[in-house]
Amino acid sequence: GKPEAVLKLYTARGYETARRANQHFTSRGALRLAPDLGHSDQHQILAFGWLPGRLLSNAMRDPGFAAGALKPVGAALAELHAQDAGGLPLQTSADVAASLLDVADKLGALVPVIAPRVHVLAQQLAARMAETARCDRPLHGGFHAQQVLLADDTTAIIDFDHARQGDP
Numbered sequence: 698g699k700p701e702a703v704l705k706l707y708t709a710r711g712y713e714t715a716r717r718a719n720q721h722f723t724s725r726g727a728l729r730l731a732p733d734l735g736h737s738d739q740h741q742i743l744a745f746g747w748l749p750g751r752l753l754s755n756a757m758r759d760p761g762f763a764a765g766a767l768k769p770v771g772a773a774l775a776e777l778h779a780q781d782a783g784g785l786p787l788q789t790s791a792d793v794a795a796s797l798l799d800v801a802d803k804l805g806a807l808v809p810v811i812a813p814r815v816h817v818l819a820q821q822l823a824a825r826m827a828e829t830a831r832c833d834r835p836l837h838g839g840f841h842a843q844q845v846l847l848a849d850d851t852t853a854i855i856d857f858d859h860a861r862q863g864d865p
Contacts, residue, residue, distance in 0.1 A: 700747040702734055711858065712741035718860035719743065721785055721835060727772035729846075729853040748853045750846030757842060770845055773852040774837075778865045782835040788863030790831070794823030829864075836861045 707715055716736060724730045732746035753770060756762055801819035805812025837844070838859030846853040 702747055703731065703745045705743045705745070705858075707741040707743070709741055712738075712743070715743060715858040718785065718838070718857045721782070721860060722777065722780055722857060725780075726776040727769060727852060728776035729773070729851045731853065731855055745855075748846050748848070748855070750848035750851075750853055752843055753845035753847055754842035756847055766847070769847075769850070769852040773845075773854055774840070777837060777854060778834040780835050782833055782862035785835060785860055785862040787833070788836060788838075788861040790823075790827045790864075793826055793863070797823050826864075831864050833862050834865050836863050836865060 705715070719733065722728075722730055729748070731748050734744040734746055736743050756766065797819040798816070801812075801815045804815045837854065837857060838861045839856070840854070844854060844856045846855060
């Protein structure tokens with residue numbers, strides 16, 4: 698009568714990446730993760746325990762949402778960044794720069810009037826990042842409000858399929 702597990706089905710390539718990434722993180726401190734219940738290499742399926750909670754993306758739509766509710770989310774993300782990144786693929790400054798320029802191109806295509814300014818801003822950010830000393834830590838790889846569950850006084854982060862090590 699209630700959910701107990703989540704099954705995630707993958708392509709062969711996506712499965713291997715996700716399986717390796719999910720093995721690098723553990724629940725501790727402010728960070729709560731879905732328990733790993735098992736996997737099927739044959740069918741490219743990962744099974745996780747169900748986590749109760751409300752998506753942060755939904756909570757933020759409430760008129761009474763308080764910015765202070767984001768403090769535990771930040772604490773959980775900081776705990777993730779404090780874990781061991783060894784074995785995760787490396788995200789380089791060049792990768793981040795390419796991603797920024799790609800987003801700038803997409804924004805420019807959607808709103809042509811801002812295209813020149815957005816492209817210049819993306820180039821400036823990419824250049825600054827290349828000049829900054831790196832601090833390699835585990836990264837979620839696609840963190841957004843639909844991957845955060847709020848429940849009672851705990852915060853869970855889900856979906857580590859694209860986890861990397863890089864500079865938070």
